[in-house]
Amino acid sequence: EIVCCDCPADFDIVAEECRGLYTTVLSQKTDTLAVSIEKCQEIEHHPIIIRNIDDQMYWMNNRWSNSVRVIGLMCNNTFKLWQWIDGSAMLFKPQKYDKELDEDCRPGNSWYLFPVAILFLVSNQTMFFADAP
Template identity: 25%
Template sequence: MRDAEEARTQPLGPQGRLGRGSVAPVLQLLSLALFTVVLVVILVKVSKVPSYQERRQEKQKIDKEMSQLKTGIAGLCRPCPWDWTLFQRNCYFFSQSKRNWADSVIACQDMGAQLVVIKSVEEQNFLQLNAKNKGPTWMGLSDLKKEGVWQWVDGSHLWFSLSNNWLPGEPNNDGDEDCAEFRGDGWNDGKCRVEKFWICKEPAASCSSP
């Protein structure tokens, strides 16, 4: 009985317990495993970073695309400003608001244009159709300087070939009507102080090939 108790109280030998000499190898294994994991993570990240040659090639590709884009934009040419309509090498602005005749003249001048001056039958037909869809619309024609002598805002006189565009019985100067307007299917002389739609005209830009 005593021998058994002594046997239980005796310290364990190298085979009976984990000695200090066994701890070091375990720590080394753990350190090696951790180092391996860290190394793998670093290698994965490095593999995702493009090389200098790849970055250079990508930059050259972007520079080439930008150059092509700039060339394409430079080749574009709008003969007329936005919201203007092109017709036979001229640009026309059809107003959305109404002004009296004098203010319409100024509005066109402020845009670098003039209240429309008609130079051909084709232009007249184009303008008459568009004005008819809007309602009474001012043109750049008046006899303000001399009653019965109709002049355009550029100082030129009304061509005889366009005189047949007056509606039947017009111009009649009814109540001091000195400014010409598009009305329905023809022209009418109206009171210059009345607010109506208006049309501006300017030459189209020249789009020459590079």
């Protein structure tokens, strides 16, 4: 048998996607999403996209769950709506965050996964978060 995979070493294949920790970046830049996109593009991938509860649980409970991870949500400047960095619509919204996700977004905001919260938004030094379920 011949098995081929385009996932980098130590990545998992989940739901036909490569998922894993590529690198750790300590950035003083305010636009951490741009830094994450740039680093992920080095291996032709993208930051975390959460399309359903299974995706959310994977990223919450994996071996990197003690680190802060950037979520691949970006602000569509034309429509002022959050969308995934691959251009797809954000159809899944974790409970407790639907209000923030339904409000008009502002460019430069970033969402994160933290060990104690599902998503975390930094908006001009104002932080919003909710407890994990």
